[in-house]
Amino acid sequence: MYTRMTEIAVGCFVAVGLAALVMLAMKVSNLGAFSDTDGYTVSARFENIGGLKVRSPVRLGGVRIGRVNAISYDQDRYEAVIEMTIGNSYDRLPVDTAANIFTSGLLGEQYIGLEPGAEEDYLASGDVIELTQSAIIIEQLIGHFLLNESQAE
Amino acid sequence: MFEPIRLIGEAALRALARLGQATLFIVQVIAGIPPLLRRFSLVITQLYEVGVLSIAIIAVSALAVGMVLGLQMFYTLRDFGSEQILGQVVALSLVRELGPVLTGLLFAGRAGSALTAEIGLMKATEQLSSMEMMAVDPIKRVVAPRFLAGILSMPLLAAMFSAVGIIGGYLVGVGMLGVDSGAFWSLMQANVDFYDDILNGMIKSLVFGIIITWIAVFEGYDAKPTAEGVSRATMRTVVHSAFAVLAFDFILTALMFGGS
Structure with missing residues (x-):
């Protein structure tokens, strides 16, 4: 009887431990919501990417549809190259979609905001987004502002 | 004049020899694991002793740590007007660091010390040598199930x-401080990655489990067969495990999260 109770207790222990792991996976991490593995990759060139990082979200109309995969610098064109993975279910982005780098909130993280265009053709894996707008650097804004102020006087 | 240097050298050599002993010992233990799969009831009993009986202290400590973390982080984050990221902060610090490390420390205190004391006492009361007398390998019969149970737990x-x-x-x-429930979970989900954060935390805890149980069973098996020897071995288990967990946590953190 003792071993039977022991076995039941151990069974509960293992079940609770695995349940905790499942809870961590589904409720705490993004595994349940968005899987990064299946998707297609598009790239975009920016003059300045600000504080964008690998794993930063890619959003379309505020909805998270992908993430930044790789960041590199093109020395020939002096531009930053961003590769992003977009979920397979979002496969109807027009080729003239624009990519901007936004900041969520004043101090929040930076993300790529996509704005769909009007073309008939859709972006496919390996395509390049041509219309881009760089990140807004607060220091530069303040610099411009101060410069304008001093010139006005 | 060379006496202090000689003492350092002696201590270093002794530590190295002990590490070698422990390594040879663990190789024997690991060799004893495959036969266990046919007699898994031995492991089940140990899983009960090592795992199930540790749940209470783990759960109570975790609840306390989580609540204190939430409370303290909230007051700091509120100053920046970003108390919504409370969930993310709590989840990341628990999953990456506090979960594995504190579990390791508690596990060393609760289960590691018990393992050492049990094996040490078996040795002191000559149960291990009587097993050998009956042609039962005490490493396979006593140590290996405990080692495997510790790693699994x-x-x-x-x-x-x-x-x-x-x-x-x-x-x-x-519940208490009024953070928005939706923001709490959604920001957590947006910023905690399953592979980078949770799986790495699990790997950490697995490594800690191997180290702690290794230290525990080795100290027990290697203890002087006296009351004092067993007590010293138990003490060493807890102290060495704690040091090892903290040191390996630093190394693993640097390896896992240092890159990005």
Whole structure:
């Protein structure tokens, strides 16, 4: 009887431990919501990417549809190259979609905001987004502002 | 004049020899694991002793840690007007660091010390040598099931610790301090990655489990067969495990999260 109770207790222990792991996976991490593995990759060139990082979200109309995969610098064109993975279910982005780098909130993280265009053709894996707008650097804004102020006087 | 240097050298050589002994010992133990799969009831009993009986202290500590973390982080984050990220902060610190490390420390104190004392006492009362007399290998029969049970228990306990801790943070943050429940979970989900954060935390806890149980069974098996020897071995288990967990946590953190 003792071993039977022991076995039941151990069974509960293992079940609770695995349940905790499942809870961590589904409720705490993004595994349940968005899987990064299946998707297609598009790239975009920016003059300045600000504080964008690998794993930063890619959003379309505020909805998270992908993430930044790789960041590199093109020395020939002096531009930053961003590769992003977009979920397979979002496969109807027009080729003239624009990519901007936004900041969520004043101090929040930076993300790529996509704005769909009007073309008939859709972006496919390996395509390049041509219309881009760089990140807004607060220091530069303040610099411009101060410069304008001093010139006005 | 050379006496202090000689003493350092002697201590270093002794430590190295002990490490070698421990390594040879663990090789024997690991060799004893495959036959266990046919007699898994031995492991089940040890899983009960090592794992099930540790749940209470793990759950209570996790709840307390999660609640305190939620409380303290809330007051700091509120100054920046970003108390919504409370869930993310609590979850990341628990999953990456506090879960595995605190579980490791508690596990060393609760289960590691018990393992050492049990094996040490078996040796002191000559149960181990009588097993050898009956042609039963005490390493296969006594040590290997305990080692395997310890390794299996640690990741499960660490997962429980993180989950319960996050619930504790939720209770305090959302229930008591009025953080928005949706923001708490959604920001957590947006910023905690399964592979980078949770799986790495699990790997950490597995490594800690191996180290702690290794130290525990070796110290027990190697203890002087006297009351004093067993007590010293138990003490060494807890102290060495704690040091090893903290040191390896630093190394693993640097390896896992240092890159990005």
